[in-house]
Amino acid sequence: MSADRTAAPAAGQWVFHNGDFILAAEVRLGPSLQALQYGTGVFEGIRSYAAGPDSAHLYRARDHFARMIGSARILRIAVHHSAAELVEIAAELLRRNGHTGDAYLRPLAYKAALEPGVPFGVRLQGVSSALTMVSLPMSSYMSKEGISCGVSSWRRIPDSSLPARAKITGAYANNALASDEATAAGYDDAIFLNQAGHVAEASTSNIFLVRAGRVITPSHDSDILEGITRDSVISLLRRKGGIEVEQRTVLRSELCTADEMFLTGTGCEIVPVVALDGRPVGSGTPGPVTRTVMDAYDQSVRSRDPHDHPGWLTPVHAIPVHH
Numbered sequence: 001m002s003a004d005r006t007a008a009p010a011a012g013q014w015v016f017h018n019g020d021f022i023l024a025a026e027v028r029l030g031p032s033l034q035a036l037q038y039g040t041g042v043f044e045g046i047r048s049y050a051a052g053p054d055s056a057h058l059y060r061a062r063d064h065f066a067r068m069i070g071s072a073r074i075l076r077i078a079v080h081h082s083a084a085e086l087v088e089i090a091a092e093l094l095r096r097n098g099h100t101g102d103a104y105l106r107p108l109a110y111k112a113a114l115e116p117g118v119p120f121g122v123r124l125q126g127v128s129s130a131l132t133m134v135s136l137p138m139s140s141y142m143s144k145e146g147i148s149c150g151v152s153s154w155r156r157i158p159d160s161s162l163p164a165r166a167k168i169t170g171a172y173a174n175n176a177l178a179s180d181e182a183t184a185a186g187y188d189d190a191i192f193l194n195q196a197g198h199v200a201e202a203s204t205s206n207i208f209l210v211r212a213g214r215v216i217t218p219s220h221d222s223d224i225l226e227g228i229t230r231d232s233v234i235s236l237l238r239r240k241g242g243i244e245v246e247q248r249t250v251l252r253s254e255l256c257t258a259d260e261m262f263l264t265g266t267g268c269e270i271v272p273v274v275a276l277d278g279r280p281v282g283s284g285t286p287g288p289v290t291r292t293v294m295d296a297y298d299q300s301v302r303s304r305d306p307h308d309h310p311g312w313l314t315p316v317h318a319i320p321v322h323h
Helices: 034-038 061-074 083-096 169-184 228-241 252-256 288-301
Strands: 014-017 020-023 041-043 046-052 055-059 103-114 127-137 147-155 189-193 199-202 206-211 214-218 246-248 260-265 269-276 313-315
Touching: 014 083, 020 083, 034 103, 041 061, 041 169, 046 061, 055 083, 055 288, 061 083, 061 103, 061 228, 083 103, 083 127, 083 313, 147 169, 169 189, 199 206, 199 214, 199 252, 206 228, 206 252, 206 288, 214 228, 228 260, 228 269, 228 288, 260 288, 269 288
Parallel strands: 147 189, 147 269, 214 246
Antiparallel strands: 014 020, 014 127, 041 103, 046 055, 046 103, 055 313, 103 127, 189 199, 206 214, 206 260, 260 269
């Protein structure tokens, strides 16, 4: 089955750029931008979900911004806001852009201009830092009935070469190559193996397997991004079904013998994988554990779970719009 693919919606009129809210048309980024030249930037993807008429909640925004600040530290990018302050900035941006439905935020912290007297070249020190954040409307865009995946011939970049736990812009050329290979072969997404030949993750999401009643996901030392949606799923399975997820090395052959498989990520949310390398996964339809996870996650993000984890949801429209 194919993923639902539609034209990308336009971003909002307002952006947050270098400490202020300005019109998107007024943002100017020069061609010598260090991040453009060398991929020295870090980013996050954060969703906001409608919770009723003119009501929305950011989902795990503080966790996302905390991860971005940590990623920035690796590249010596200065972020002059705390995670809590960035959450408020994100909410204000959504209000200014009138996003009361499902929406997506993309904060980007990056290396900008060389400081006076610093020669042009690949470097982290002697380069100024910048922060830009945009928002756009975004509903679910992957098929909830299941997608097909193929194991990529491209291997996941090892953490020893480029930190896997950081969302570094330049590293995503690796993801783009794998995704392009998969779509050219007729699949919806790619599954990465790491340098040891073990399962890592999909092109932009984490992966879970269900085998003989056990739920399994690659461990942090498998060169994966420490996904926030991944963490939500582990927590929801524990709380909703009393299921402890096994976090361990996953062999490629286990993909072929899985009863169920699903991907998790902020962008894709929870997506069943019903075919891998031309073989059906289990019955070839989303299984019961996958369905349970999808339902629990939807209740969580839409503020329908009365026992949800405190701090996961931030109301967007609780504060009046500032003019």
